[in-house]
Amino acid sequence: MKALIIEKPASITTAPLKMIEREIPKPSANQVLLKISKCGICHTDLHVVEGDLPPVKYPVIPGHQIVGQVLEIGDAVHNLKKSDRAGVAWLHRSCGTCRYCLKNMENLCDAPLFTGYSVDGGFAEYAIADADFTYKLPDGFSDLAAAPLLCAGIIGYRSFKLCRIKEGETLGLYGFGASAHIVLQIANYYNCKVFVFTRSEKHRTLAIELGAAWAGSSEEKPPVELASAIIFAPVGALYINALKALRKGGTVASAGIHMSPVPQFPYELLYHERIMLSVANSTREDARELLHHAVLIPIKTTVEVFPLSEANNALQLLKQGKINGAAVLEIE
Ligand SMILES: [Zn+2]
Ligand SMILES: [Zn+2]
Structure with a gap:
């Protein structure tokens, strides 16, 4: 599959995201494999690319507003099935056992994983995600319109x-x-x-x-x-x-x-x-409530679309404040 990786953080002006070919990842028992259609671009991606956050995993594939189709499911997955349209957000997984997770504050988890930061994200053709942290997306939103809901929203x-x-x-x-x-x-x-x-x-x-x-x-x-x-x-x-x-x-x-x-x-x-x-991260409850509001209001997202190969340019425009609404990578 094609993927954009950041090997070592560097100023976005040096176009540090590089296109690579890599094997499609395999989902484990609790995971799903998604064929990515769109991935939103967030200011946090810029921080990952430029090294403003503590280094966790490099090289990494950034991107945490993934919209795609479920292609494979692990043996223990029951909430999603093949060909479902689904979204993945920043909180890739929380530990479920720390004092924060036990008190409905999984956004503050002591041992969290974050999509596109501590695990590979969505600036790629495929990604794996934890099924319990993958959301079915409401009808009435195109993939493009739905992508910015997943973090910005x-x-x-x-x-x-x-x-x-x-x-x-x-x-x-x-x-x-x-x-x-x-x-x-x-x-x-x-x-x-x-x-x-x-x-x-x-x-x-x-x-x-x-x-x-x-x-x-x-x-x-x-x-x-x-x-x-x-x-x-x-x-x-x-x-x-x-x-x-x-x-x-x-x-x-x-x-x-x-x-x-x-x-x-x-x-x-x-x-x-x-x-x-x-405000630090978000919980699955936040995600569900936001998606509920997206339908109720209904929220209209303004997007500027870029091909995957233009991600460096899109991030630079974001940094310069030149994107109107949200930038989204069109992968398929
Ligand atoms: Zn925890
Ligand atoms: Zn974000």
């Missing part, structure tokens, strides 16, 4: 839950990429007023088209105080911008796995019971 949904927003309140989104364009639709569904902060004129236009109440730069003060905010761009200083815009008792959550250092700031910005938190 799921992590965005978890961030929306954790930022303690209530129905009808004001929500700030800092950065407007794949995840934010989905969260905006969820927030609108719950009658929240959404304020979008981004440098990109193109992203502001998309935000307004999708129903944002206001769009401006991250330096600007929104016209009203925010009850909650979510930071999507990997820039620590945005915590401070968000704290300045938050009302008393408000919460700011960061959805990213990696962020530049948060600069010092005066305690008064945090005082009055404002909360800063991070």
Whole structure:
């Protein structure tokens, strides 16, 4: 099969993803083999490629928003059958026995595996996945439209839950990429007023088209105080911008796995019971709830499509903030 691997992390400007030929992997008893149709591109893929995360496995095939067809199933698999359409997300498997797994916090598992980071992912023609962490995808979404739901959607949904927003309140989104364009639709569904902060004129236009109440730069003060905010761009200083815009008792959550250092700031910005938190990974329950919302709302994903061979270029455009909505690799 064709696959893109990253042997040693390097700047995306050096086109470090290399195309290789490799044998199609075999599923074990609890796994399925997927023939991949599409794979979404996420900021985390960029962090894996550029080495912003602690090294776990190199070489590795990145990609954790896999949409494909079940081609083979292991002997112990009962939840999926051959030819099912299925999706694979970032959480490849949790241990099931640590204190977090036992308390419905598998996103914080002490011994997790992550797709496209600690195990090979979806920038390839085939991938294996744990059946218990593979999701049947709802009808009504093309493979292309479904791919960004699998991380951008799921992590965005978890961030929306954790930022303690209530129905009808004001929500700030800092950065407007794949995840934010989905969260905006969820927030609108719950009658929240959404304020979008981004440098990109193109992203502001998309935000307004999708129903944002206001769009401006991250330096600007929104016209009203925010009850909650979510930071999507990997820039620590945005915590401070968000704290300045938050009302008393408000919460700011960061959805990213990696962020530049948060600069010092005066305690008064945090005082009055404002909360800063991070969102780490997601649970299978988050995935199921997001897919449920995708049908209910229904969520419309805006995608830019690239062939597998163009992944380096797509990641570079993502880094430059030039992708409108989500980037997706078309593999078949
Ligand atoms: Zn665990
Ligand atoms: Zn992701």
